[in-house]
Every structure is written in structure tokens, then in C-alpha cells.
Amino acid sequence: MNRQRSSHLFDAARGLMPGGVSSPVRAFGAVGGSPFFVERAEGPYLIDVDDNRYLDYVLSWGPLILGHAHPTVVAALQRAIHRGTSYGAPTELELDLARLIAEAMPSIEMIRFVNSGTEATMSALRLARAFTGRSKILKFAGCYHGHADLLLVQAGSGVATLGLPDSPGVPAATVADTLTAPYNDLDAVDRLFAAAGAEIAAVIVEPVAANMGLVLPVAGFLDGIRRLTTEHGALLVFDEVLTGFRVHPGGAQGRYGVIPDLTTLGKVIGGGLPVGAYGGRGEIMELVAPAGPVYQAGTLSGNPLAMTAGIETLRALREDLVWEGVADACERLAAGIGAAATAAGVPGQATRVGTLLGLYFAEAPVASWEQAKHADTRRFASFHRAMLERGVYLPPSQFETWFLSTAHGDAEIEFTLAAARAAFAAIA
Numbered sequence: 180m181n182r183q184r185s186s187h188l189f190d191a192a193r194g195l196m197p198g199g200v201s202s203p204v205r206a207f208g209a210v211g212g213s214p215f216f217v218e219r220a221e222g223p224y225l226i227d228v229d230d231n232r233y234l235d236y237v238l239s240w241g242p243l244i245l246g247h248a249h250p251t252v253v254a255a256l257q258r259a260i261h262r263g264t265s266y267g268a269p270t271e272l273e274l275d276l277a278r279l280i281a282e283a284m285p286s287i288e289m290i291r292f293v294n295s296g297t298e299a300t301m302s303a304l305r306l307a308r309a310f311t312g313r314s315k316i317l318k319f320a321g322c323y324h325g326h327a328d329l330l331l332v333q334a335g336s337g338v339a340t341l342g343l344p345d346s347p348g349v350p351a352a353t354v355a356d357t358l359t360a361p362y363n364d365l366d367a368v369d370r371l372f373a374a375a376g377a378e379i380a381a382v383i384v385e386p387v388a389a390n391m392g393l394v395l396p397v398a399g400f401l402d403g404i405r406r407l408t409t410e411h412g413a414l415l416v417f418d419e420v421l422t423g424f425r426v427h428p429g430g431a432q433g434r435y436g437v438i439p440d441l442t443t444l445g446k447v448i449g450g451g452l453p454v455g456a457y458g459g460r461g462e463i464m465e466l467v468a469p470a471g472p473v474y475q476a477g478t479l480s481g482n483p484l485a486m487t488a489g490i491e492t493l494r495a496l497r498e499d500l501v502w503e504g505v506a507d508a509c510e511r512l513a514a515g516i517g518a519a520a521t522a523a524g525v526p527g528q529a530t531r532v533g534t535l536l537g538l539y540f541a542e543a544p545v546a547s548w549e550q551a552k553h554a555d556t557r558r559f560a561s562f563h564r565a566m567l568e569r570g571v572y573l574p575p576s577q578f579e580t581w582f583l584s585t586a587h588g589d590a591e592i593e594f595t596l597a598a599a600r601a602a603f604a605a606i607a
């Protein structure tokens with residue numbers, strides 16, 4: 180594939196923007212080579228500036244569950260844009276999106292819209308600290324909750340890809356109250372609560388860990404942290420920025436039947452425009468300004484275009500069997516990828532939940548960040564390049580999840596599996 184124009188643009192971009200990108204993993208650091216620059220997108224495809232076409236399993240890192248430029252979303256945005264792009268005043272659109280979310284996740288009695296997942300988690304934890312009057316936060320190694328200072332500890336994903344265990348610029352004092360435990364290790368959580376239970380404001384968790392590859396919660400893990408938080412008077416925060424509307428139409432809380440006190444959302448609820456949200460029990464949310472004293476605000480929060488894209492996306496997903504169709508395609512893809520790896524004699528662990536898929540180049544299933552980080556990253560890099568050359572764009576890091584959309588039909592799954600068989604054979 181010729182990527183000459185992309186390569187020129189990347190050279191120019193590196194002089195103007197750190198690493199040439201607006202977010203780290205986009206730079207292809209973990210897989211080598213340089214990123215392609217996108218010209219446009221349609222359905223399941225990205226088209227780059229050199230006119231190469233890629234079947235896209237990144238989907239803007241999750242939001243585009245209807246695929247790119249979905250006609251209904253685009254038409255609604257076109258109508259909306261003529262009515263103005265931002266008002267800084269309330270609209271009925273916020274109510275509509277809030278209702279769609281609350282119907283899908285009944286634990287969300289009240290919600291506040293923000294502009295990103297990072298803002299959502301940061302604000303939810305401020306609220307949890309205010310509600311409990313405590314300062315410690317417990318998070319899990321390999322879980323990513325955005326880039327707020329207090330959460331940039333053992334943070335998986337892009338941080339893991341870059342091999343930064345932490346980030347310079349985060350004062351030690353800021354993370355002094357952040358405790359960490361291994362994901363799926365309930366005993367470790369138990370010990371931390373035994374030692375400091377009265378000081379822990381909240382446990383924040385990705386209920387399915389999807390920023391260290393894809394790691395499912397083991398039986399009893401989510402129930403166990405629900406029980407421990409309740410016993411010790413701490414809040415349970417589910418970070419469903421990624422899992423919301425992806426692992427189940429009701430999020431991970433709908434799938435596993437474990438009900439958090441607060442939930443953070445992003446990605447799918449914005450339908451490809453910048454949206455985040457946090458919500459939960461009314462008595463907690465009533466502390467948020469202006470109803471209560473916990474300050475949090477945003478110039479563009481509740482933006483009418485962003486609300487419109489979110490509303491259209493969630494409405495489309497509610498139609499009969501739409502979500503299930505994506506999950507079925509994901510199931511077939513995961514089974515096919517696993518079989519293709521085995522046939523080529525390549526040790527590969529494909530994991531799947533809902534519309535998400537993960538692939539580790541590892542001998543045994545992965546249940547924690549400790550295990551995930553031993554997966555073979557060089558082999559993944561070769562596989563990624565081999566797939567890209569065959570027109571399939573996978574997330575450019577083994578520690579990112581693959582995303583599917585309603586636009587990934589039978590033909591696209593078959594195309595991907597044919598490419599995977601060839602790619603596995605090439606790297607075996």
C-alpha cells in the first residue's frame with residue numbers, strides 16, 4: 180500500500196504537535212510504522228489521504244456503534260446545525276438523552292453531561308469524596324479512567340503502551356490517596372478495606388476491563404466489591420465510558436446485575452461527538468452544583484449537536500435486534516479469529532463480550548494486568564502490520580479493544596477472517 184501523502188503529513192505534524200497526533204496511541208508507537216491520515220469514512224470503512232480503504236475495528240475508539248457517517252445520525256446533525264451549534268443554555272435535547280440513558284441504566288436517577296470520559300470520572304470522584312467526606316480512592320491496575328492526575332496510576336491502555344507506569348507532572352501528593360489493587364483480586368480489595376476502610380470514599384472500576392486488552396470480571400469479583408463498598412460505607416463507581424451500550428444494552432451493570440452508586444459514561448452516548456456523563460442515585464447527584472455545593476461546570480456541556488448524535492445513536496440501538504446483531508457478528512469474529520490462530524499454530528487468546536473483542540498473543544487466558552503485560556507485543560505488532568496491509572485496521576496496540584458496529588456485516592466478517600488466516604500464517 181502506498182501511504183506517501185500520509186507519511187509527508189506525519190512528518191509535518193510532528194513539527195507542530197507532540198508526536199504528530201492529538202492523542203498518543205494514534206501515533207502507532209506500539210506497532211511501528213507511521214499512522215495513516217484519514218480523508219473520510221463511511222460505514223465500516225476509513226479512507227486515507229492516499230485513497231487506501233481500511234475495514235475499521237477502532238471506530239474512533241468505541242463510540243461509532245452504528246459505523247461511520249450513519250445516514251440517520253448525519254441527517255439529524257444536518258438539521259440540528261442550522262439551529263445553531265451551541266447555546267450555553269438548557270435544551271430539551273439534554274432531557275431526551277438523559278431519559279434514554281436512565282431507561283437503559285435504572286441506577287442513573289440523575290445525570291450531568293460533560294464533554295469527555297476524563298471529565299466524567301474526575302467529577303464523579305470529586306462527588307464521591309464530597310458525599311462520603313473521605314479522601315481515598317481505590318482503583319485497579321490496568322484500568323484506565325482518563326487522564327486526570329489522581330487516576331494516572333497503573334492506568335493501562337495508552338499509558339501501558341508507552342511503558343509509562345506513571346506520568347511526570349503528577350505530584351506525589353495528588354496520588355497519595357489513590358490505592359491500587361490487581362483487577363479480579365477480591366482478596367486484595369478486602370485487605371485494603373480492612374486496613375483503611377473508613378478512609379475510602381470510592382472504588383472505581385471498569386466492570387469489564389477494556390483498556391488492557393479485554394479482561395472479563397471473574398465470577399464474584401463485581402459482587403464482592405459491591406458488598407465490601409456497602410459494608411464500609413464507600414461508593415462504588417462503575418466506569419462505563421467504554422462498556423456502556425457495548426457489553427449489553429444496559430451496560431455492564433445490566434449484564435452482570437451489579438448496581439453501582441455512580442456511573443460514568445462517554446463514547447457511545449455521544450455517537451461520535453464529544454460527550455461524557457456521570458450519574459447515579461439522586462441523593463448523591465443532588466450534591467452537584469447548582470443543586471448542591473460540589474462545583475463542576477462546562478462551557479460546551481450538553482452541546483446540542485453532541486446531544487443529537489447521542490440521541491440518534493441510542494434510539495437506533497433500541498430497535499429490535501440491532502444491538503444483538505452487532506454482538507452476534509462479534510461472536511462469529513472472535514470464534515473465527517481464535518480458530519485461525521490455532522490453525523496457524525500461533526498462541527492466541529481471543530476474548531469477547533457483547534460488541535467487544537480482544538486478542539492476546541499469549542499461551543493462557545488473561546485475567547489481570549500482570550498477566551496481560553507478558554503477552555507478546557512484538558508478535559502483535561507483526562500481526563497488526565500484516566492485517567493493515569490486507570486492508571483491516573485493528574487498534575494499534577494489543578492493550579486496546581476491537582470494536583464492531585452495525586455496519587460490520589457478514590461480508591466484512593468473512594473478509595476479516597480471510598485476512599486473519601493469511602496474517603497468522605505470515606507471522607507463524
Ligand SMILES: *Cc1c(COP(=O)(O)O)cnc(C)c1O
Binds near residue numbers: 323
Ligand atoms: C476512553 C475512556 C475514558 C476516557 O474518556 P475520554 O473521552 O477519552 O476522556 C475513561 N474511562 C474509560 C473506561 C475509557 O475507556
